[in-house]
Amino acid sequence: MRDLPAPLPTTVVRRNAPAPPSRPADVDWNTSNKFLNGPFAPWHEETESFDLPVIGKLPDDLAGALFRVANNPRFEPLDTDRYHWWEGDGGVAGTYIRDGKASFRMKWVNTDSMKVEVEAGEALYSGFVNGSGKARRDLPQGAPPAKSVANTNVGLFADHLLVYFEGGLPHSMHPESLDTQGTYDFGGAVDILCTAHYKIDTATGNMLFYAAVGPSLTWYEADPTGTVVDTFSFDMGCPAMVHDYIVSEHLAIFLISPNQFRLDRIMEGRPGVLWDETAVPGGSRFAVLDRRTHEVTWYDTGLMLAPTHFFNAHETPTGIVVDLHVIARLGNPADDSDEPLDSHSWFPPAMAWRFVLDSATKTTTQQMHSGIAGEFPKINDAWLGKKNRFGYFTTTRNLSPLTMTDGLARHDFSTGQTIVLEGPDGLTSPSEPVFVQRRGATEENDGYLLTIWWNPATGLSELLVHEASAFVREPLARIKLPVRVPFAFHGSWAEAEVLDAAVAAQSA
Numbered sequence: 191m192r193d194l195p196a197p198l199p200t201t202v203v204r205r206n207a208p209a210p211p212s213r214p215a216d217v218d219w220n221t222s223n224k225f226l227n228g229p230f231a232p233w234h235e236e237t238e239s240f241d242l243p244v245i246g247k248l249p250d251d252l253a254g255a256l257f258r259v260a261n262n263p264r265f266e267p268l269d270t271d272r273y274h275w276w277e278g279d280g281g282v283a284g285t286y287i288r289d290g291k292a293s294f295r296m297k298w299v300n301t302d303s304m305k306v307e308v309e310a311g312e313a314l315y316s317g318f319v320n321g322s323g324k325a326r327r328d329l330p331q332g333a334p335p336a337k338s339v340a341n342t343n344v345g346l347f348a349d350h351l352l353v354y355f356e357g358g359l360p361h362s363m364h365p366e367s368l369d370t371q372g373t374y375d376f377g378g379a380v381d382i383l384c385t386a387h388y389k390i391d392t393a394t395g396n397m398l399f400y401a402a403v404g405p406s407l408t409w410y411e412a413d414p415t416g417t418v419v420d421t422f423s424f425d426m427g428c429p430a431m432v433h434d435y436i437v438s439e440h441l442a443i444f445l446i447s448p449n450q451f452r453l454d455r456i457m458e459g460r461p462g463v464l465w466d467e468t469a470v471p472g473g474s475r476f477a478v479l480d481r482r483t484h485e486v487t488w489y490d491t492g493l494m495l496a497p498t499h500f501f502n503a504h505e506t507p508t509g510i511v512v513d514l515h516v517i518a519r520l521g522n523p524a525d526d527s528d529e530p531l532d533s534h535s536w537f538p539p540a541m542a543w544r545f546v547l548d549s550a551t552k553t554t555t556q557q558m559h560s561g562i563a564g565e566f567p568k569i570n571d572a573w574l575g576k577k578n579r580f581g582y583f584t585t586t587r588n589l590s591p592l593t594m595t596d597g598l599a600r601h602d603f604s605t606g607q608t609i610v611l612e613g614p615d616g617l618t619s620p621s622e623p624v625f626v627q628r629r630g631a632t633e634e635n636d637g638y639l640l641t642i643w644w645n646p647a648t649g650l651s652e653l654l655v656h657e658a659s660a661f662v663r664e665p666l667a668r669i670k671l672p673v674r675v676p677f678a679f680h681g682s683w684a685e686a687e688v689l690d691a692a693v694a695a696q697s698a
């Protein structure tokens with residue numbers, strides 16, 4: 191029986207918490223599936239630890255919390271060979287930093303579908319990426335028909351720590367205890383689902399987001415209290431999977447591609463992520479929504495490709511400049527068999543490109559701006575929608591059988607130069623970098639890059655803090671996390687003042 195005092199906001203001081211496990215809480219599901227081993231291997235405990243060991247020195251002005259999702263299957267998948275990374279049960283890993291010290295907590299997002307599996311003591315839901323194969327179970331009466339894996343993004347908004355998954359509504363968690371509080375529907379204004387890739391308007395603090403359901407895309411803008419202040423729908427022309435998008439000062443920019451998320455096939459037990467070029471016969475198209483007028487303008491690329499994630503976009507007198515990672519194809523071919531593909535065939539390496547959308551011709555010109563394969567592009571979010579100089583991403587150069595990512599990169603859009611940092615001491619599999627602007631900073635690259643890496647020697651994770659402006663291999667600090675954070679998608683930083691206000695609001 192644990193006997194802990196009531197949590198204090200973001201405390202980093204060791205109390206009488208039990209010592210963290212010295213070795214990973216590994217499970218043996220007897221599978222060679224890449225997504226259940228190495229940096230992806232699940233961690234089977236909800237864990238907290240205080241006053242973590244730090245190599246180097248945490249900056250005195252770094253105070254707040256890094257929240258990241260973990261794709262962490264709680265039960266052995268029904269078909270371990272067909273299990274895919276995208277299907278891991280969402281957990282949230284919170285690393286709380288202040289006064290040069292750090293604490294950590296990781297918990298699962300307790301969705302309604304997870305409650306059903308916890309009650310059963312085993313997995314009940316089949317996968318959606320590779321289909322269920324022969325492994326299907328009848329769900330108990332009243333169980334949600336589809337699983338919410340709540341595993342894609344996490345961030346504080348309107349005093350709620352929201353965990354996003356584009357197949358359903360976000361879930362709210364207490365920002366310190368990480369206890370799940372239920373789904374969040376923006377005061378009833380959002381009914382089915384919303385993107386995991388919301389943006390925050392730098393001028394207003396409003397959340398800018400959307401829901402893509404079938405061929406329809408519905409736009410939302412919510413003010414900082416969570417009240418939806420604008421909404422608008424338009425037809426994409428096909429049931430495109432629209433995972434990420436970008437905004438410029440006045441516009442919302444979507445790239446409609448042959449990539450589809452097909453619930454009808456998933457319900458038949460077939461692979462649900464498809465590449466169907468017949469859906470966009472003229473090639474992928476940008477749909478640009480003017481947020482002031484709701485006018486939608488289309489720009490043809492003439493190319494078959496899909497976005498993975500976006501760096502940024504800005505408006506010019508003659509059009510729009512959009513920087514993003516693109517991929518030649520993604521998912522199962524629509525006209526092929528239903529057999530699972532290997533991970534690098536299903537998701538080939540993405541490259542960073544710049545697209546220039548021409549207002550006069552409604553077409554695009556484009557150029558690769560970094561020859562280093564990569565994913566998870568990020569910027570200093572204070573530059574969102576404006577012309578910026580630096581982009582950061584993880585590299586995917588080596589097509590490793592063990593990992594997806596293998597280095598941390600910074601691209602300089604003004605010089606065309608990309609610098610890649612290898613992990614120190616054999617660390618690899620870095621997470622998406624999160625840029626934390628230094629307090630009072632005015633320069634774009636004045637801040638810290640926070641990434642979570644896998645240490646193959648210990649099987650555990652480390653949070654590395656790099657100085658963005660110096661961008662050298664040796665980080666300022668390495669926080670030794672007490673767990674392995676199973677490799678996952680996205681996350682964000684909350685400044686201490688924002689975090690404390692949210693904790694206080696939750697207690698009010």
Ligand SMILES: [Fe+2]
Nearest residue numbers: 433434499679
């Ligand atoms: Fe994403």
